[in-house]
Amino acid sequence: MNTTASTAPPAGADAPAGRRRVRAARGATSDAGRRPPLVLLVPACAAALFALLPLGYLAVRALERGPAFAWDVVADERTLALLGRSLGLTVVVVAACLVLGVSLAWLTVRTALPGARAWSVLATLPLAVPSYVAAFAWLAAEPDLAGFGGAALALTLVSFPYVLLPVAAALRGTDPALEEAARSLGHGPLRTFWRVTLPQLRPSAAGGALLVALYVLSDFGAVSLMRYDTFTRAIHTSYRASFDRTPAAALSVVLVVMTVTLVAAEARTRGRAGHARTGSGTARPAAALPLGRWRPVALLWCAAVAAVAVVFPLATLGYWLAAGTSATWDLPLLTDTALATLGVAAAGAALTTVLALPVGVIAARHKGRGARLLEQSAYAGHALPGITVALSLVFFAVRYAYPLYQKLPLLVGAYAVLFLPVAVAATRAAVLQAPPVLEDVARSLGRRPWQVLREVTVPLAAPGVAAGAALTFVVCMKELPATLLLRPTGMDTLATRLWTETGAGSFAAAAPYAATLILLAAVPSYLLGRHRP
Amino acid sequence: MRRPLARRITALVAAGLLLPALAACGSDDDTSTAGEGGDSTLVIYSGRNEKLVKPLLDKLEKAVGTKVEVRYGDSAELAAQILEEGERTKAGLFFSQDAGALGALSKEGMLKKLPQSSLDGVDEAYRGGDGDWVGLSGRVRVIAYNPDDLTEDQVPDSVHDVVKPQWKGKVGFAPTNASFQAFVTGMRVLEGDDATREWLTDLKANGAKTYAHNLATLDAIEAGEVSLGLVNHYYWYERVAEKGEDKVNAKLHFLPGGDPGALINVAGAGILKDSGQTEAAQKAVDHLLSEEAQTYFADKTKEYPLAAGVTSTVEGLPPFESLESPDIDLGKLDSLQETLAMLQDVGLV
Numbered sequence: 001m002n003t004t005a006s007t008a009p010p011a012g013a014d015a016p017a018g019r020r021r022v023r024a025a026r027g028a029t030s031d032a033g034r035r036p037p038l039v040l041l042v043p044a045c046a047a048a049l050f051a052l053l054p055l056g057y058l059a060v061r062a063l064e065r066g067p068a069f070a071w072d073v074v075a076d077e078r079t080l081a082l083l084g085r086s087l088g089l090t091v092v093v094v095a096a097c098l099v100l101g102v103s104l105a106w107l108t109v110r111t112a113l114p115g116a117r118a119w120s121v122l123a124t125l126p127l128a129v130p131s132y133v134a135a136f137a138w139l140a141a142e143p144d145l146a147g148f149g150g151a152a153l154a155l156t157l158v159s160f161p162y163v164l165l166p167v168a169a170a171l172r173g174t175d176p177a178l179e180e181a182a183r184s185l186g187h188g189p190l191r192t193f194w195r196v197t198l199p200q201l202r203p204s205a206a207g208g209a210l211l212v213a214l215y216v217l218s219d220f221g222a223v224s225l226m227r228y229d230t231f232t233r234a235i236h237t238s239y240r241a242s243f244d245r246t247p248a249a250a251l252s253v254v255l256v257v258m259t260v261t262l263v264a265a266e267a268r269t270r271g272r273a274g275h276a277r278t279g280s281g282t283a284r285p286a287a288a289l290p291l292g293r294w295r296p297v298a299l300l301w302c303a304a305v306a307a308v309a310v311v312f313p314l315a316t317l318g319y320w321l322a323a324g325t326s327a328t329w330d331l332p333l334l335t336d337t338a339l340a341t342l343g344v345a346a347a348g349a350a351l352t353t354v355l356a357l358p359v360g361v362i363a364a365r366h367k368g369r370g371a372r373l374l375e376q377s378a379y380a381g382h383a384l385p386g387i388t389v390a391l392s393l394v395f396f397a398v399r400y401a402y403p404l405y406q407k408l409p410l411l412v413g414a415y416a417v418l419f420l421p422v423a424v425a426a427t428r429a430a431v432l433q434a435p436p437v438l439e440d441v442a443r444s445l446g447r448r449p450w451q452v453l454r455e456v457t458v459p460l461a462a463p464g465v466a467a468g469a470a471l472t473f474v475v476c477m478k479e480l481p482a483t484l485l486l487r488p489t490g491m492d493t494l495a496t497r498l499w500t501e502t503g504a505g506s507f508a509a510a511a512p513y514a515a516t517l518i519l520l521a522a523v524p525s526y527l528l529g530r531h532r533p
Numbered sequence: 534m535r536r537p538l539a540r541r542i543t544a545l546v547a548a549g550l551l552l553p554a555l556a557a558c559g560s561d562d563d564t565s566t567a568g569e570g571g572d573s574t575l576v577i578y579s580g581r582n583e584k585l586v587k588p589l590l591d592k593l594e595k596a597v598g599t600k601v602e603v604r605y606g607d608s609a610e611l612a613a614q615i616l617e618e619g620e621r622t623k624a625g626l627f628f629s630q631d632a633g634a635l636g637a638l639s640k641e642g643m644l645k646k647l648p649q650s651s652l653d654g655v656d657e658a659y660r661g662g663d664g665d666w667v668g669l670s671g672r673v674r675v676i677a678y679n680p681d682d683l684t685e686d687q688v689p690d691s692v693h694d695v696v697k698p699q700w701k702g703k704v705g706f707a708p709t710n711a712s713f714q715a716f717v718t719g720m721r722v723l724e725g726d727d728a729t730r731e732w733l734t735d736l737k738a739n740g741a742k743t744y745a746h747n748l749a750t751l752d753a754i755e756a757g758e759v760s761l762g763l764v765n766h767y768y769w770y771e772r773v774a775e776k777g778e779d780k781v782n783a784k785l786h787f788l789p790g791g792d793p794g795a796l797i798n799v800a801g802a803g804i805l806k807d808s809g810q811t812e813a814a815q816k817a818v819d820h821l822l823s824e825e826a827q828t829y830f831a832d833k834t835k836e837y838p839l840a841a842g843v844t845s846t847v848e849g850l851p852p853f854e855s856l857e858s859p860d861i862d863l864g865k866l867d868s869l870q871e872t873l874a875m876l877q878d879v880g881l882v
Contacts, residue, residue, distance in 0.1 A: 078877065082785045139745060143753065146743070221562060225745055227709060229882060237882075240609040240711070241869045243616065243637030387610060406604075485614050489576065489604040489623075500605065503582045508775065 007057050029529075036362045036371065044358035048377035051411070052421050054384055057257060057392030061249035073250040078234075083254070086230040089223070090216045091150060095388070096156040097212045100305060101163025102205060106193070107298050108397060109171040112288040114295070117530070119302045120168065123240040124529030126309040127161045130220030130478040130495065133514050134158050135504075137316035139225060151226040157309040158222075159215050164206035165471070168428055169464070170204035171197075173433050189289060202269065203432075204342060207425050210266040210379075212258060214421065217383035220481065232254050232385040239387060249373030252388045258318055259383040263376050314518070333497075338516055341493040344408065348415030349473035352423045355416055355464060361428025361457060363435040364437065375424065375445030382421045386481030389418055393486060411486045415476045423468045429462020431457060477521050494520070538873045547746075574600045575709050575813035578615065578624040580608025580634060581720055581800060589821075590831045596820035599813045608634045609711075615805065616641060625810030628802045631711060632863045633806070635666040635803050638717065640867075644803040647818065654822055654840045659799045662864045668799030669821050670830040671837035672717050673856060676750075676786045676794065677762040677769060679754045687760065689784040692794030695761060696735035704741040705759035710882040712747070712765045712798060717873045720793040722865045726875070733879045743881065748772065754783045757877075770835035789857045795878040798866070799839065 036044070062070045075078070108111050108120035128133075134152040138145050145153065178200070182192040223230045231251060238248040291298050295359045356378070363375040381389060393414050397405040406411045434457065442452045458465070487496065494517040501510035541823045575597055579586060583605040594601045606614070606622070610635035615622050622643075629635045638644050644665035652664055659668030676695070678688045689695050695704045707713050721729045742759055744750040750762040751772055766785055771780050788795040802821060804814040819825055829836035831845040837853045838845060845853065 140748075141760070143744065143749070146745070206755060224709070227743065227745065227882070228879075237873060239613050241873045243609065243612050243634060244870075245613060245616065291749045386615075389618050394614055398618050398621050406623060480611070484606050485610060489602045503584070509584075 007011070036366045037453075039450040040358040040362050041452060043355070046271055046360050047355035047359050047420065048374050050355065051378050051381055051417055053391040053396055053417060054252075054381040054389050056250045057395045058252050058256065060395070062253050063246050064246050064249075069161070069246065070250040070253075074245045074254055077253065079251065081342040082229065082231050082234050082251075083258075085148075085228070086217060086258075089148065089155070089228065089230060090213050092148075092152045093155045093159065094212050096152070096210045097160040097163045098205060098209055100156065100160040101208060102167050102198075102201065104302065105161075105164050105168035105171055106197075107302065108288055110197075112290050113296065113302070119306070121218075121526055121529035122301070122306045122310060124161050124525045125522055127474050127525040127528070128518045129309075129313050130221065130498075130517065131155060131158050131219050132225060132481075133223040133498075133518070134313050135315075136507075137313045140316060140507075141312075144470060148228050150226040151223045151230075154222040154226065155216050159212045160309075161525070161528075162211040163205060164216065165467070166182070166204035166208045166425070167201050169429070169433075169467075172199050174200045186344075198398035202477045204429060206266050206269040207429060210262060211422060211425060212303075213262050214382045217218050217258065218257060218385055219383055220387075226320050231258075235385050236387060245391065248388065252384055254356050255383050255385075256380055260376060262378045262383075267296075267372065285442070314515075317511050317515050317518070320508045321515070323508065334512060334516060337492050337494055337497050337513070338520060340491055341495070341517070342491060342520065344411060344415070344483075344487075345476035346474050347412045348419070348476035349423075349469045351412050352416045352419050352472045352476075353427075353469040353527050355472060356420055356423030356427050356468070357465065358460070360424045361431050361453070361461075363424065363428045363437075364431035365457075375428075378424050379421045381417055382419075385480060386418060388484070389414060390482035390485040393417070393482075401413050404487050406486065408488060410490075411483065413487070414482045414486050415472075415479065418479065418482060419472050419475050423465075423472050426468020426471060427461065427465050428484065430461035430468070433464065437516055467528055470528050473524050474521045477517065541659045555848055558685050559821060574602055575625045575810050575817060576623050576808070577601065577603045577626045577628055577817070578611045579603050579605050579628040580604075580611050580630045582630075583626055586628070588833070589826055593817055593820060593826075595814050596609060596823075597816045601813075601817070608823060612637050615643065619643075622805050622808055624805050625808040625814040626804055628800075628821075630668075630800050631715065631817040632661075632668070632799055632801060633715070633867055633869060634713075635661060635801055636864060636867045638803060638805075639663055643806060645806045647804065648815070651815070651818055651822060654842075655717070656839065657842075658861075659797075659839050659863065661803070662862070664819070666803035667802050667818065667822070668801040668839045668863075670800050670834065671797050671827075671839050671853065672712065672800070673766045673787065673837070673858065674712065674794055674798075675766045676788065677751055677754055677764050677783045678786055679757065679760050679782060680784050681757070681782065682760040685786060690789055691792045692763065692788070693732065693792075695741070695763070696732060696739050698739070698746070700739060702740035702742070702769065704736070704739065704761040704763070705744055705753045705761070706741060706763040707744045707746045707750050708734075708876060710746050714869060714872050714876070715798050715866050716763070716793065716796045717876065718866045718869055719796040719859060719861055721872060721875075722861055723793050723859055726871075730875055730879065733875065733881060735880055737752075737879055745867050751783055756782070765833040766850070787851055791857050791859045793858065793859050795858045796861065797837075797856065799863065800836070 004014045035041075104119070104123045108123065112118060131154060134157055136149065138150055138154055175269050179196050182196045183189070187195065217230075218232055220232050220236055224232050224236065231254065235248045235251050235255070238251060239245065289327050359374055359378050362371050393410060394405075401410070438460065439452050439456050442456045447455065477493070478495055480499055483493055483496055484499065487493070494513050498510050498513040498517065501513060543595050546868055564638050577590060590601065590603050604611075608630035615624055615627060615638060618624075627635065627638060635644070639661050644661070646664050647667055652667055654662055655667050659671065660666065676688055687736070689700070694700070717729060717733070723799065742753065743755055747768040748763040748771065750764050751768055753759050754762050762783075769781070769783065769785055799858065802818055804818065808814070822840045824840070824843055827840045827843035828846065830836045831843065831847060835850070850876065873882065
């Protein structure tokens with residue numbers, strides 16, 4: 001694992017100034033006060049500025065007709081009602097995702113659950129299901145679900161892996177010694193879980209919950225199908241109703257404020273907890289907890305979740321394929337679309353990961369206002385509806401980068417703005433798990449900051465960063481509104497084809513695209529589910 | 534276990550990076566002339582669904598004499614995009630699903646006045662007040678019903694009747710659907726806000742069931758969940774195309790007497806002033822008004838052709854002249870914001 005770090009010759013010739021060496025030697029967590037090195041700071045600031053583009057646009061548009069008009073839109077009593085509805089949905093979905101994510105993670109990682117590996121893969125697969133497909137499937141089966149319940153159900157079932165993945169990783173990464181000590185002191189398994197295990201999971205669960213919350217706030221597909229009016233849906237309606245971008249922008253600003261509040265709240269929840277072991281990094285797996293007579297209950301729980309989150313949407317698609325006469329498999333078109341989707345999603349994931357890397361490292365290794373601000377900037381636009389982000393990029397590209405407009409780089413850039421937090425969260429968590437003492441040692445041996453990054457931090461964090469890239473890849477594949485506005489003319493992704501087919505009312509014709517999208521997105525989801533850091 | 538995942542994903546990402554680069558090389562040649570090269574390419578932003586109009590637009594190249602590129606999307610979102618693009622818009626022609634989105638571009642002065650020769654063929658009621666957009670096809674609001682439950686004489690002749698107690702819990706509609714909202718706007722224009730609000734309140738109080746869209750409403754009629762549905766006429770034909778005629782049970786009732794429930798809305802097109810493609814766009818509009826294109830709307834999208842002299846060929850569809858739709862200026866349907874506020878007040882959306 002540390003081979004990269006040790007193969008490069010020590011850079012003795014250009015040894016650093018003594019001051020730096022002294023600081024580095026002060027200890028493992030002494031980075032708190034240090035300014036991030038330029039090699040991280042410059043690209044991180046660039047990424048943050050990029051992520052803040054939509055905010056610049058919103059400011060221009062919201063204030064177009066003067067602050068008084070914008071305030072009128074925001075201060076409308078309906079805005080408050082929408083805020084309540086959005087927050088209500090967010091709270092319920094986050095709570096449900098925490099229950100599903102933590103319970104499944106614990107069952108599959110720490111207990112002697114039969115088929116634990118298979119269950120953990122199955123529990124990751126819902127990631128591959130777009131929220132609008134899930135909502136559609138549920139509505140088709142039970143039209144009365146429309147409303148709050150339906151929206152909460154669909155959103156929970158597609159987003160609980162956001163909690164499951166980091167929590168499972170944390171469960172594998174934490175040292176079982178603490179729990180064993182608790183057990184040896186006479187605590188029962190439940191009490192040990194509550195008092196020892198759960199607190200260690202708090203940072204990862206909070207990070208996942210934040211992603212879920214921001215996802216719920218920005219989701220349009222599921223809430224619009226379920227006819228549950230949230231902020232994002234109101235923003236869409238506003239574009240649609242008046243073709244007037246000012247009220248939509250004013251409402252979007254409120255969404256940004258909500259995002260920043262949530263990000264700040266999450267930062268408070270996770271506190272200063274990190275969970276890097278101080279040792280060399282030998283992973284000692286925890287002994288699997290026997291489930292005893294709870295085994296059938298645990299199995300039933302896993303099976304129930306898999307049934308509603310994976311089997312049900314797939315079965316619905318299967319039914320559409322079988323029942324409709326418009327289900328035609330246009331293979332060349334399907335292949336082209338699938339390849340294009342894989343291409344843009346991979347490019348989107350790559351750019352997002354590269355931009356997220358410096359922000360994630362700084363967020364993990366440096367405390368203080370500047371580092372927090374950088375991380376929060378990266379999150380700022382995440383709760384915005386895709387259409388708002390897309391229009392902001394139209395605005396900027398038409399004015400300042402016209403040659404790029406409606407070309408692939410802009411679409412890929414949009415993915416980066418939309419999904420930067422997904423990759424930042426993964427990077428941050430991965431870096432936190434890598435012992436900082438190794439970086440300090442490298443520094444004390446005279447490595448320059450960029451060498452430390454390349455030879456120590458990145459190799460140590462690589463699996464987590466790669467997992468983040470895979471997650472970003474999946475969410476890029478499913479993205480719809482920004483893709484519709486920013487794709488090169490004539491290019492299609494599976495999501496846009498799906499939209500075209502359902503727009504014409506032929507669900508059966510849409511089914512092959514939905515099925516292909518889910519199957520392709522299932523590959524990285526599967527890898528994530530199998531992933532054992 | 535660390536390396537394989539990282540390596541696999543790296544490979545995937547690398548492959549992904551190469552793909553779009555290759556695709557970009559391939560497509561750059563085609564698109565480099567778009568937008569800036571004057572009339573060498575006509576770019577159409579189509580808010581009309583690709584499935585419905587692609588064959589028609591594919592044929593346009595020959596009629597226009599230049600390369601044609603079509604960008605499909607949602608009418609409202611494309612209108613917002615064109616507004617954001619401003620003078621540098623890539624669109625030469627905007628082909629919209631409804632009059633409202635065209636009205637928005639017209640209001641911002643982004644559309645070019647069409648020559649009288651293009652406008653003349655279409656009834657004044659179905660084109661922009663400033664002559665800067667023209668309706669191409671007409672879509673009618675109707676009441677769909679389940680013939681197993683009731684005969685056609687029992688179906689109400691006015692939307693005012695569906696709020697009567699006898700239809701309690703038996704009516705389906707799609708409150709978020711743009712056509713429904715245009716109909717409510719029409720009712721507001723025709724009968725005033727108070728009467729419309731009362732009707733909406735009654736509709737809700739009468740236990741009318743809401744659906745995601747017109748097709749879901751039709752399906753609910755098929756499934757016997759409701760007896761009546763407020764829908765657009767062509768959805769019925771879409772369902773027939775999807776499922777086969779023998780499997781579609783519901784029937785359509787066209788409302789008489791200028792009832793607001795019989796509103797005719799249009800899909801139409803306007804030319805973007807600043808695109809440098811006006812000549813090609815003009816030819817495209819003329820082609821879309823030609824008998825060939827108008828017959829396409831009749832045959833394929835089952836809408837009513839709007840150009841003079843072309844009649845619908847769809848079996849069982851009443852002739853356009855026989856429709857007793859309300860007399861209303863489509864330009865006045867732009868007060869959608871107020872309609873939405875009312876729907877929200879009443880608690881329907």
